[in-house]
Amino acid sequence: MERTYIMVKPDGVQRGLVGEIVKRFEQKGFKLAALRLMTPTEEHLKQHYKDLAEKPFFPGLIKYMTSGPVVGMVWVGKGAVTTGRKMLGATNPADSAPGTIRGDFCIEVGMNICHGSDTVENAEAEIALWFPEGVATYEKSEDAWLYEKRN
């Protein structure tokens, strides 16, 4: 089953939007497989955002992302990566449609509340980076969601 890594960034945590974001993913029908409040290290963030290392905004991005705790989550379900990105909205909130998380709750690209994996491959790499101990997974049975520990 497809999985995505969603992270509520420091501004989202500080503004009390964790519950709102969790609610939207739950209501959409995705299943929560992992959730953790954590204060990321600079090293972890440099790995997470390694493709952006040469961008002029990179130092500011690292400063922003280490300004307070974040909430990392793994959501599971059909199309979790693509649909998750649609639910977040465009990177720049000015381009995010109302009804998306960024479209509804922010105005600055440098403080855009949440992260969502952009490909299935990157989602798996990000899940391994942020939850190295492994996360729960779901298997659909006829009448229940069953839980088992992922290796």
Ligand SMILES: Nc1ncnc2c1ncn2[C@@H]1O[C@H](COP(=O)(O)OP(=O)(O)OP(=O)(O)O)[C@@H](O)[C@H]1O
């Ligand atoms: N021009 C910019 N100025 C300041 N910050 C920026 C700018 N562009 C991107 N960022 C920050 O860097 C993050 C990563 O940029 P990226 O281009 O990977 O967008 P994204 O994939 O939509 O975002 P994310 O990876 O956080 O989900 C953005 O979410 C934003 O916080």
